[in-house]
Amino acid sequence: MARTRATIMDIARELGLSKTTVSSALGGTGRISDEKRELIQETADRLGYVTNRAARSLRVNRIGTIGLHIPPVARSLAFYMDFAFGVTEGAAAADYDVTLFARELTPRMAFQVDGVIAIDPAPGEPLVAALLASGIPTVSVGRYGGPGEERVQGTLEAHHAELQTQVLDHLLARGRRRPALLAIDDAIGSSWAVDTRRTYTDWCIRNGLEPRVHEVGANASPRDLVAAITQAVDIGGADALVCGAQGQAAQSQIVLESRGLALGKDLDVVSFAGAAALETGNPLISSIDLAPRAYGKAATELLDSIIQEPDALPVHRWFEGASVHLVR
Amino acid sequence: MARTRATIMDIARELGLSKTTVSSALGGTGRISDEKRELIQETADRLGYVTNRAARSLRVNRIGTIGLHIPPVARSLAFYMDFAFGVTEGAAAADYDVTLFARELTPRMAFQVDGVIAIDPAPGEPLVAALLASGIPTVSVGRYGGPGEERVQGTLEAHHAELQTQVLDHLLARGRRRPALLAIDDAIGSSWAVDTRRTYTDWCIRNGLEPRVHEVGANASPRDLVAAITQAVDIGGADALVCGAQGQAAQSQIVLESRGLALGKDLDVVSFAGAAALETGNPLISSIDLAPRAYGKAATELLDSIIQEPDALPVHRWFEGASVHLVR
DNA sequence: ACGATTTGCGGGAACGTTCCCGCAAATAAA
DNA sequence: TTTATTTGCGGGAACGTTCCCGCAAATCGT
Structure with a gap:
């Protein structure tokens, strides 16, 4: 179809104007009467003009x-x-x-x-x-x-700190006293991972609770996750699971429910990075929506x-x- | 640091040559003595030259x-x-x-x-x-x-058809006679989804087995997955789970193991789109590695x-x- | 009414490449 | 040696923009 794109010159010729005028009309620069500006915009649309990024980049010295x-x-x-x-x-x-x-x-x-x-x-x-x-x-x-x-x-x-604290406070308000953190392995070391751990720990101390951190790893297999959950709930006696990574809360949900535990009653599960359809909007899981x-x-x-x-x-x-x- | 990049002209000046010569040396076109070509390449590297894509795009009329x-x-x-x-x-x-x-x-x-x-x-x-x-x-x-x-x-x-058939045949060789497909919801309708279903169904018929297809949906929540698995295993009596979407096999693994079922013994789980750390390389799950x-x-x-x-x-x-x- | 300023527009150069062509020197063919 | 051909390289234009400047006409200030 449109093998070769319309240029600014095509518009100029069509209207008997100069390329400068067309350029500044389209770019919103320079001094141009409103009528001409509109006219130019119109014909640009009609001709299907779209500015050549290469030419612009070259001229204005920006890569784009x-x-x-x-x-x-x-x-x-x-x-x-x-x-x-x-x-x-x-x-x-x-x-x-x-x-x-x-x-x-x-x-x-x-x-x-x-x-x-x-x-x-x-x-x-x-x-x-x-x-x-x-x-x-x-x-x-x-x-x-x-x-x-x-x-x-x-x-x-x-x-993150404020949002996470809100969620943790909510847990406290619901009577949970032994929340465990399923933390992403420190190997990543992003500020988010570090802050999350710190927020949780500080919050625990502030509220007189014992921190319970369980490492999981960003690419943890379901088995690793199960192991961590088992560790937290069975051994550690956690009454709430605070999940760091996206999707882990939803997975925890199955694991726990398959054991006959009722979310919201027997224990709570929350997510610090809720996944769209899985956790955000899940009626049983409190979560932070990071709005990626x-x-x-x-x-x-x-x-x-x-x-x-x-x-x-x-x-x-x-x-x-x-x-x-x-x-x- | 490098505020303004070296151009082809900088190289030309440095060597007392013309831009044409430099350009064709770098581009491998034209007729140039090997000595000059090398020399040009050398100084280009030394000056940290990298070709300006905007200029090239503009000239050769390709977007890049x-x-x-x-x-x-x-x-x-x-x-x-x-x-x-x-x-x-x-x-x-x-x-x-x-x-x-x-x-x-x-x-x-x-x-x-x-x-x-x-x-x-x-x-x-x-x-x-x-x-x-x-x-x-x-x-x-x-x-x-x-x-x-x-x-x-x-x-x-x-x-897909050949690979999937291999996996299914393997299931048959292991004595499985009631494999169920966890199929991605047809709403997507990609050729992969359609072919997968067809391959499975045809294979079942060819081998005298009854097809058992369970819809799951691409963005199925863990709960949906559990429901499908329950349906397939408990109601349908499946002895193998064939998972379409990435990650579902690994999730099925937890669900089944948490019920005390042993993968590889009580039943098999296979993945048609193995996820890297979860399924590919998982010693209990046969899978297709799509090498994305x-x-x-x-x-x-x-x-x-x-x-x-x-x-x-x-x-x-x-x-x-x-x-x-x-x-x- | 006359000079100063503003408004509306156009000419031309430049951004860094590539490519067509031209031309001298070197080499091959006769 | 003379004539063709090849080799090695350079000049210049063009790709489509944007931007600086210039200049006439319109508008303003007094």
């Missing part, structure tokens, strides 16, 4: 692409997938492409992006460190605790603002889109 | 980006995440970027890519249909059964060849990277 780094250990989680789509959504709005960053960083990759979003980076994650060293505008979602942290120009964080899609979009917006203003001081921003869902 | 469409229903599956990384890997090798396609297609998106990969498209998936209508080179991974199918210029398929990463890479290679040769006839290609893992 942002990189997205997802921690290798945890890529399978739905959270990251949703987050990625949130990023692309925000990117499209600001006229960026998104490229996924795989393991190793070739120097060329660093030059092919205007900026990078790293979600839940482990401190010292080699790819991120390399990116930072090359001076590329970088947003860390969750704090990056590794070397070169001072070069991170933007950090986006959710109110909006989270990703917010990250892109932050990155974009940093790219626009490269010399600004490092900025820390809070993501306000997360929410808790409490049962009953 | 391919779109990836993942079915909205099933995005959370690890398979698609791995597949996406396989695509980016292959794309990097052929010097493409990858952009994720979200729900709606704005006409501009269609013009911002050289081609599209659609993995497991539902027949009639609106985004894919729109893409096809716009005449963009398109690869369908799994068959696209919808309107405009004749415009699909490349199809990549794995030998390699699969994705193969898809990009196919798409690239189509982009190079736009007028070729539609091509169907088999992906040979999948494999089965049989227990014992």
Whole structure:
């Protein structure tokens, strides 16, 4: 069909105007009468004009692409997938492409992006460190605790501590006194994983409860999970399960129910990172909805603002889109 | 650090040559003495030169980006995440970027890519249909059964039927006579889902067994899964569970083991789409490893060849990277 | 009414590549 | 030796934008 796209010159010729006029009309710059601006916009639509990103990139000296780094250990989680789509959504709005960053960083990759979003980076994650060293505008979602942290120009964080405390308080209000945390293995070491553990422990101490932490591992097999649950409930006598990773609360639900235990009565299960159809909206599971899609979009917006203003001081921003869902 | 990248002109000046010479040396075109070619390559590396994709795109009239469409229903599956990384890997090798396609297609998106990969498209998936209508080179991974199918210029398929039959035969060899299929809800309607069901049913009939199909839904909650398993085993008296979706076999494992059933003895569980750490390599679960990463890479290679040769006839290609893992 | 300013628009260059062509020197064919 | 051909390289244009500047006409201030 449309083998060769309409250019700005086609519009100009069609209307007997100059390319400059058309360009500034479309770009919203310069001084142009409203009538002409509308006229130009109209014919642009009619001709199916879409601006040639290569030409623009070349001219304005911007790549038009942002990189997205997802921690290798945890890529399978739905959270990251949703987050990625949130990023692309925000990117499209600001006229960026998104490229996924795989393991190793070739120097060329660093030059092919205007900026990078790293979600839940482990401190010292080699790819991120390399990116930072090359001076590329970088947003860390969750704090990056590794070397070169001072070069991170933007950090986006959710109110994990507050949200988690709300859920824990709710547990307390329901009379639970022996809640156990199914914590993600520390090997990941993301600020989220670290903070979660700390929030839980501090909260326990503050409320005079004994912390019960059980490691599970981000890619835990169902068997590992069962083992951890058994350990927590049978040996530890837990009366509530606080699940860190997405989906683990829902899985715990089956395990416990298959033992004849009733959620909400015999014990409670809550999720710190509720999965869409599994936990969020589950009438028996209190959960935190991290709103990954909006989270990703917010990250892109932050990155974009940093790219626009490269010399600004490092900025820390809070993501306000997360929410808790409490049962009953 | 590197605020402004070295250009081809910088290399030319440094060596007292012309940009043409440098360009063709780097691009491997034209007639150049080997000595000069090496020399140019050397200094290019030394200066950290990396070709400006915008300039190249503009000149050679190619976008340098391919779109990836993942079915909205099933995005959370690890398979698609791995597949996406396989695509980016292959794309990097052929010097493409990858952009994720979200729900709606704005006409501009269609013009911002050289081609599209659609993995497991539902027949009639609106985004894919729109893409096809716009005449963009398109690869369908799994068959696209919808309107405009004749415009699909490349199809990549794995030998699902053969692989699945191997697994089923293995079940038969182990003495199982009442295997039940946990099938993904037909709403998705991808060729994989349809073929799977058909393969199972035909195989049953061929072997004189009664087909037992239980719907589960791609985003089934653990509870739904438990219900299906209960139905299959308790009511249907199944002696083997054939799981369609990734991760369901591993979940079935817990459900069954928590009932005191021994996998491999009392009954068998197999997966038609083994998840990496959960099922593939699980000593109790036979599974098909779809090798999503390699699969994705193969898809990009196919798409690239189509982009190079736009007028070729539609091509169907088999992906040979999948494999089965049989227990014992 | 006359100068100053603003408004509306166009010419041209530049971004970094690739590619077509041209041309001298070297080499081969006669 | 003379004539063809090949080899090695450079000049210049073009891809589609954006942006700086210039300039006439319209509008304003007094």
